[in-house]
Every structure is written in C-alpha cells, then in structure tokens.
Amino acid sequence: xxxxxxxxxxxxxxxEKEILKGLDLALPAGEVHAIMGPNGSGKSTLxxxxxxxxxxxxxxxxxxxxxxxxxxxxxxxxxxxxxxxxFQYPVEIxxxxxxTFLKEALNAIRRxxxxxxxxxxxxxxxxxxxxxxxGIPDDMLKRSVNAGFSGGEKKRNEILQMxxxxxxxxxxxxTDSGLDIDALKxxxxxxxxxxxxxxxxxxxTHYQRLLSYIEPDRVHVLAHGRIQRSGGKELAAELERTGxxxxxAVAAE
Amino acid sequence: xxxxxxxxLQVRELAEDRYKYGFVTxxxxxxxxxxxxxxxxxxxSAKKEEPQWLLEWRLKAFRHWLTMPEPxxxxxxxxxxxxxxxxxxxxxxxxGDGPKSLDEIDPxxxxxxxxxxxPIREQEALAGIAVDAVFDSVSxxxxxxxxxxxxxxxxxxxxxxxxxxxxxxxxxxxxxxxYADNKHATLxxxxxxxxxxxxVPPGVRCPMELSTYFRINAExxxxxERTLIIADKGSYVSYLEGCTAPKRDVxxxxxAVVELVALDDAEIKYSTVxxxxxxxxxxxxxxxxxxxxxxxxxGVNSKISWTQVETGSAITWKYPSCILQGDxxxxxFYSIAITNNHQQADTGTKMIHIGRNTxxxxxxxxxxxxxxxxxxxxxxxxxxxxxxxxxxxxxxSLLIGSKCxxxxxxxxxxxxxxxxxxxxxxxxxxxxxxxxxxRQRGISVENAVALVVNGFCREVLQQLPMEFAVEAQKLVAIxxxxxxx
Ligand SMILES: Nc1ncnc2c1ncn2[C@@H]1O[C@H](COP(=O)(O)OP(=O)(O)O)[C@@H](O)[C@H]1O
Ligand SMILES: [Mg+2]
Numbered sequence: 001x002x003x004x005x006x007x008x009x010x011x012x013x014x015x016e017k018e019i020l021k022g023l024d025l026a027l028p029a030g031e032v033h034a035i036m037g038p039n040g041s042g043k044s045t046l047x048x049x050x051x052x053x054x055x056x057x058x059x060x061x062x063x064x065x066x067x068x069x070x071x072x073x074x075x076x077x078x079x080x081x082x083x084x085x086x087f088q089y090p091v092e093i094x095x096x097x098x099x100t101f102l103k104e105a106l107n108a109i110r111r112x113x114x115x116x117x118x119x120x121x122x123x124x125x126x127x128x129x130x131x132x133x134x135g136i137p138d139d140m141l142k143r144s145v146n147a148g149f150s151g152g153e154k155k156r157n158e159i160l161q162m163x164x165x166x167x168x169x170x171x172x173x174x175t176d177s178g179l180d181i182d183a184l185k186x187x188x189x190x191x192x193x194x195x196x197x198x199x200x201x202x203x204x205t206h207y208q209r210l211l212s213y214i215e216p217d218r219v220h221v222l223a224h225g226r227i228q229r230s231g232g233k234e235l236a237a238e239l240e241r242t243g244x245x246x247x248x249a250v251a252a253e
Numbered sequence: 254x255x256x257x258x259x260x261x262l263q264v265r266e267l268a269e270d271r272y273k274y275g276f277v278t279x280x281x282x283x284x285x286x287x288x289x290x291x292x293x294x295x296x297x298s299a300k301k302e303e304p305q306w307l308l309e310w311r312l313k314a315f316r317h318w319l320t321m322p323e324p325x326x327x328x329x330x331x332x333x334x335x336x337x338x339x340x341x342x343x344x345x346x347x348x349g350d351g352p353k354s355l356d357e358i359d360p361x362x363x364x365x366x367x368x369x370x371x372p373i374r375e376q377e378a379l380a381g382i383a384v385d386a387v388f389d390s391v392s393x394x395x396x397x398x399x400x401x402x403x404x405x406x407x408x409x410x411x412x413x414x415x416x417x418x419x420x421x422x423x424x425x426x427x428x429x430x431x432y433a434d435n436k437h438a439t440l441x442x443x444x445x446x447x448x449x450x451x452x453v454p455p456g457v458r459c460p461m462e463l464s465t466y467f468r469i470n471a472e473x474x475x476x477x478e479r480t481l482i483i484a485d486k487g488s489y490v491s492y493l494e495g496c497t498a499p500k501r502d503v504x505x506x507x508x509a510v511v512e513l514v515a516l517d518d519a520e521i522k523y524s525t526v527x528x529x530x531x532x533x534x535x536x537x538x539x540x541x542x543x544x545x546x547x548x549x550x551x552g553v554n555s556k557i558s559w560t561q562v563e564t565g566s567a568i569t570w571k572y573p574s575c576i577l578q579g580d581x582x583x584x585x586f587y588s589i590a591i592t593n594n595h596q597q598a599d600t601g602t603k604m605i606h607i608g609r610n611t612x613x614x615x616x617x618x619x620x621x622x623x624x625x626x627x628x629x630x631x632x633x634x635x636x637x638x639x640x641x642x643x644x645x646x647x648x649x650s651l652l653i654g655s656k657c658x659x660x661x662x663x664x665x666x667x668x669x670x671x672x673x674x675x676x677x678x679x680x681x682x683x684x685x686x687x688x689x690x691x692r693q694r695g696i697s698v699e700n701a702v703a704l705v706v707n708g709f710c711r712e713v714l715q716q717l718p719m720e721f722a723v724e725a726q727k728l729v730a731i732x733x734x735x736x737x738x
Contacts, residue, residue: 051693054685079695091690095708104704105694112695144708161694 009061021225037222038244080112082168086158093145159190176210188213208240223247285342314432314442327599407452414450429512438545448478453488484519517552529565536595539567546573550582558585564732574603577611584613592625601631606642615646621657622736637668703730
C-alpha cells in the first residue's frame with residue numbers, strides 16, 4: 001500500500017500568485033513528519049490546500065490521501081475521511097460552546113461514516129476522558145469556541161479537538177508557536193497519544209523545540225514552494241543552529 | 254414535563270420540509286360577505302353575540318379607522334392594501350354555536366391540528382401545557398380549562414370571555430392599546446374575531462404554560478385576533494403563541510393586538526414563535542404581519558418580558574412594548590428576527606419609563622440573508638418623574654451574503670438627566686474563516702451557518718423555556734436554508 005499522504009508535483013495558486021511550485025511529499029502511515037521553513041514559504045498554504053480551503057487552487061499535480069485524490073472533495077468530506085487541521089490561527093465562534101461545537105463535529109463525522117451518533121451522556125463522558133488525559137480544564141468546554149481565549153488556550157483547544165475527532169491524518173500548523181513549556185507538553189502529548197501504525201501526523205513548525213518532545217521520523221525543509229531538503233530528526237537540530245539563510249539565498253537564483 | 258411542548262412540536266417536523274405547514278384544510282366555512290363596512294362590523298359582533306357596549310366600541314373604532322392614513326414611517330414596502338378585497342370573518346361551519354366538547358369538533362379540524370403537531374385532545378396532550386387553538390376567525394378548542402379553573406385561572410377564547418366575564422373584559426379591553434392607537438390596531442378593534450383571554454387571580458402562580466396556536470386557513474381572509482392577559486397582584490403567568498398559514502400566492506393580512514396588564518408584584522412572560530408563511534423564494538405571497546403588542550406594568554414591582562422569534566411572514570411590523578408605570582417595574586424585550594429571500598421586517602420595542610426605579614433591557618438579534626431587509630426600531634422614553642430609570646439596549650445584526658440589509662434606528666428621549674441609558678450596536682457577517690473552520694471539523698455548510706447563527710442568538714434563545722429553545726434553534730436553521738453556497 002502507498003503512503004497515507006502522497007503529494008506529487010503540487011502547484012498551488014492563491015489569487016493569481018503561485019505559492020507552491022512542484023511540491024513532492026510522501027507521508028507513510030504510522031509516521032510523523034515535520035515541515036520547517038521560513039516565513040511566507042507556503043507552509044500554511046500547504047495545510048489549507050490539504051484541508052480544501054476555497055481560493056487555494058491546484059493548477060498542477062495532485063494530493064492523494066490513502067490513494068484517493070482529495071481535489072474534488074469538500075472540506076467536510078475530507079474531515080469525514082480523517083483529515084484534521086490544527087489551525088495556525090484558530091477562529092472564534094461567539095455564543096457556541098466548545099461542547100456543542102465538538103459534539104456537532106464528532107456526530108457529523110460519525111454520521112457521514114454511517115456510525116451512530118453519540119447522545120449527550122456518551123459524548124460528555126468521552127470529552128471528560130480527553131480533557132483529563134490532556135490536563136485541559138473542564139471550564140474550557142463551557143466557553144464559546146476560542147472566544148476570548150489566550151493564544152495558548154486556542155492551541156490547546158485545537159489539540160483537544162484533534163483528540164476527540166481521532167483523525168487518520170493530522171496537520172498541525174505552528175501549533176507550538178507562542179506556547180509556554182506546559183502548553184507545549186500538552187501539544188506533544190496530544191500528538192504522541194495519536195501515534196499508531198494507522199495514523200500519520202504532519203507537524204509544521206518553526207522551531208526544533210517541539211520536535212524534542214515529538215520525535216519526527218522525517219524532517220522536510222519547505223522554501224520557494226518546494227521541499228528543498230529532507231532528512232532525519234538531526235536536520236531540525238541543524239536548522240536550529242544555521243537558520244534558513246541557506247534556503248533564503250535560493251530566492252536570489 | 255418541559256413546557257411549551259406544543260409549539261415545540263409544531264416546529265419539530267420542520268426539519269423535513271422548509272414550510273410543511275403550507276397545506277390547506279378542506280373544510281366548509283361560513284364567511285362574512287366580502288369587504289369592509291359598518292355592516293360587516295355588525296355582522297361579526299352579532300355572530301359573537303356581543304353586548305351593545307362592545308358593538309359600539311367596534312363601530313367607534315371603525316369610523317375612526319376610515320379617517321386614518323396608512324402609516325408611512327416604517328421601512329417596509331408593499332403595494333397598497335385593498336381592504337375591500339378580503340373577508341373579515343371566516344369560521345369552520347359548526348352545528349349550533351360551536352363545539353361543546355372535543356367530540357363535537359369537525360374531524361377535519363382535528364386532523365389539521367394533528368398534522369400541525371398541536372395537541373388539542375387533552376388525553377393526548379402533554380401535561381403542563383394548556384392550548385387555545387384559533388382557526389381563522391374562531392377558537393376551536395381550549396384544553397385544560399377545568400384544571401386551570403381549580404386555581405381560578407381563566408383561559409378561554411376572548412369571545413367567550415366577553416359573554417362569561419364581561420366586567421373584566423370591559424375594564425381592560427383597549428386600556429393598553431386604545432382603539433385609536435394606530436391604523437392596524439384600529440382596524441383590529443373594529444373587526445377582531447377571536448384570540449385568547451387570560452386572567453390570573455391574586456397570588457396565583459399559573460400551574461402550566463398557556464399557549465395559543467393561530468392558524469390562518471381560508472383564502473383571502475384576514476386574521477384579526479385579539480389577546481388580553483391580566484396578571485392580578487402577585488401572580489405569574491407564562492404564555493406562548495405560535496402561528497402558521499397555508500402557502501398561497503396572494504398576500505394575506507394579519508393584524509393582531511395583544512394587551513398585557515401586570516398589577517402589583519405580578520409578572521407576565523410572553524413568548525412568540527412567529528412562523529407565518531413567508532412567501533416563496535421570489536417574494537410571491539406570504540403574510541403581512543402587522544401587529545400591535547403592548548404591556549402595561551401598572552403595579553409596583555411588576556414585570557413584563559417579551560421574547561420573540563420572528564422567522565416567518567413576508568412583512569413583519571411589530572414593536573412589543575412596555576409601559577413602566579409602577580415604581581420598580583421591569584420591562585424586557587428579547588428578539589430574534591430572521592429575514593431571508595425577500596422578507597422584510599421592521600421590528601423593535603418601546604420602553605416607556607414613568608415610575609421610579611424602572612428598569613428595561615432590550616436585546617435584539619437581527620439576521621438578514623438573501624434579499625432580506627430588516628430594521629430594528631426602538632424607543633426608550635424616560636419621563637421627568639422616572640427617577641432612577643435605567644435601560645440597557647443591545648442591537649446586533651448579522652448579515653449573510655451581500656444583497657441583504659440591516660438598519661438600526663434607536664430613539665432615546667429622556668427628560669430625566671439622571672437616567673442611565675446604555676446602547677450598544679454591532680453589525681457582523683458570517684466570515685469565510687468561520688465557515689471553513691467548522692467545515693474542516695466535518696460540519697456541513699448549512700449546519701455551520703446554523704451553528705454560527707444560533708451562537709449569535711444565544712442570549713435570546715436562553716430566554717425561552719428549555720425544550721422550546723431547542724426547537725427554536727432548528728427553526729432558525731431551517732429559515733436560513735439555502736442562504737449560503
Ligand atoms: N489569501 C492569500 N492571498 C494572497 N496571498 C497569500 C494568501 N495567503 C498567503 N499568501 C501568500 O502566500 C505566501 C505563503 O504564505 P503562507 O502559506 O501563509 O506561508 P507560511 O505559512 O509558510 O508562513 C506568502 O507570500 C503570503 O503572502
Ligand atoms: Mg503559516
């Protein structure tokens with residue numbers, strides 16, 4: 001069987017501007033890969049195009065998820081198939097409690113898979129188990145989705161959602177940015193708990209810091225719309241020392 | 254048993270069809286001749302076997318109505334009404350003077366209410382809720398009368414109250430909304446046909462939710478119901494109304510009047526789910542909902558709370574208001590109004606502070622989609638004597654798409670410099686970011702819109718009785734179907 005996520009020669013245009021220019025990436029089931037790269041290199045663009053955001057147009061190449069082309073699928077179909085994106089900037093939904101939102105999401109996904117919906121009791125039980133294991137305070141569940149959350153709370157909330165929805169492919173877009181060490185550990189714990197032979201994770205990050213808690217199987221450097229270099233976890237440490245100067249220079253070619 | 258299950262049931266089935274209440278009951282009805290004249294007013298009064306004073310009151314209203322111009326100040330637009338091209342009285346044909354018991358009700362009617370999900374057979378009804386069902390111009394059934402009678406609560410059709418409790422009716426009818434109040438209310442005073450009457454005696458907490466269900470069935474017929482609720486000293490009552498009508502291409506007029514009176518230490522909670530037929534996607538047909546609702550907090554420490562969920566009607570024109578006469582009295586207005594397709598709504602409230610330490614609170618949530626047009630129009634007036642008056646107003650508008658509109662027109666008139674009046678207003682859109690975020694979590698576009706809108710309305714939905722709030726959420730979602738994507 002091929003990789004869980006197989007991206008081939010991917011070209012993506014956002015509002016006339018080509019951002020990804022022939023990106024190749026293979027993420028096998030059971031592995032955790034990291035994507036690192038300078039600001040503006042297209043990391044978030046990659047995460048959005050995997051999730052199916054409008055306005056991110058694939059002009060060439062394809063994204064295969066478990067052998068299926070994602071391009072024709074709506075965002076919610078991809079979610080139902082097991083694609084999850086932890087947003088770099090989680091969105092506020094005033095007046096909708098986290099519990100309502102998560103229940104709605106989980107049941108929508110269960111419905112589309114032909115599974116039975118969870119009732120309020122079953123759901124709360126499941127939710128409590130996750131908050132406990134992740135050390136997330138229960139009062140966060142009663143608050144409106146991300147509304148008035150601190151940056152760290154928003155990121156933890158993304159991890160909670162991931163834990164509840166149990167995706168096959170999780171893409172984390174700079175979930176570690178701006179987190180203190182405790183929050184960082186929650187994020188790492190969330191990812192590590194999902195690790196299993198049938199799941200994969202793509203961790204987009206700026207820093208090596210997170211990668212010392214989540215040991216990636218591979219590290220890729222994205223710059224100028226392509227993967228410029230790939231290596232083992234030692235590549236992250238090297239980048240931490242040298243920075244992205246080497247890859248920024250390519251821009252002048 | 255959670256309250257207000259009647260209207261809850263009414264909206265529950267909506268999930269299956271946008272407007273499943275659009276059917277017509279095939280029933281023989283007795284109608285007044287077409288058109289509007291003194292003779293028609295007399296005809297209605299005679300049908301109801303009314304006393305002379307009431308006929309005279311109606312005629313006074315009618316004569317005054319003839320002199321009144323159409324109100325022009327609101328933002329709603331529609332072709333001039335042809336008052337002569339409508340029927341002002343339509344009743345399902347009954348043997349004698351109406352059914353004595355449910356067994357005598359025409360089976361077609363029972364079927365109608367079954368289809369609507371309204372329990373008018375007591376043995377099938379949900380406990381804890383009494384229903385008055387008004388079909389076109391007459392009340393066809395009122396449930397749990399006996400049980401209410403035990404505690405002294407009167408809940409019956411207003412035409413029956415005129416016969417059985419004339420002193421109460423004469424004392425309070427028109428005392429909050431005078432016959433000459435405004436063109437639509439004056440027409441109602443002349444030709445009102447039925448509606449509910451409630452009297453809660455001193456110190457009684459009404460043991461169940463009271464509920465009226467209004468149904469327009471007959472074609473070309475206006476519905477002019479009149480509701481009068483009196484909460485005597487230290488009493489409490491919660492009342493809920495729901496409304497539906499068949500789908501028809503022509504507009505139908507609904508001009509209701511509701512009067513509430515709260516005496517010392519009494520409280521009235523009045524909730525509405527207005528789901529009249531809104532017209533089709535091109536704006537053909539639908540109900541013109543021109544309603545005058547007003548409550549008088551006459552006693553000290555009295556309280557009147559209006560909660561409305563306005564999702565239906567082609568045009569809604571209504572301003573449930575509170576006259577805060579008693580010292581320390583409280584008025585509240587919680588509103589959700591949705592205009593989709595070509596619907597128009599001009600709605601809001603008036604809070605008139607007369608007594609000392611009177612407080613009012615206004616929360617209005619307007620949602621516009623499609624070519625929907627809506628205006629929040631509110632007035633907070635504080636008289637010179639209203640020491641310590643306070644008002645807080647919050648008006649939020651949510652726009653879906655780019656062809657709809659929302660306006661906020663808050664008037665404040667204060668003659669008391671020490672009054673504390675606060676006003677907040679916001680206008681927002683459902684953002685692309687929100688929709689994508691929710692869809693990424695597996696939620697469909699329509700459910701995502703519903704979720705965001707329900708979040709937006711939350712403070713108002715919370716005012717509704719629990720079970721009913723759940724159903725109102727569904728109604729909100731359905732009203733907005735097809736508004737995105
Ligand atoms: N919606 C958009 N419209 C136009 N340009 C965009 C849009 N989103 C991102 N870009 C541009 O695409 C490039 C890549 O952005 P992004 O994917 O956010 O990078 P990263 O996440 O690696 O910092 C940047 O030059 C950015 O300005
Ligand atoms: Mg980014």
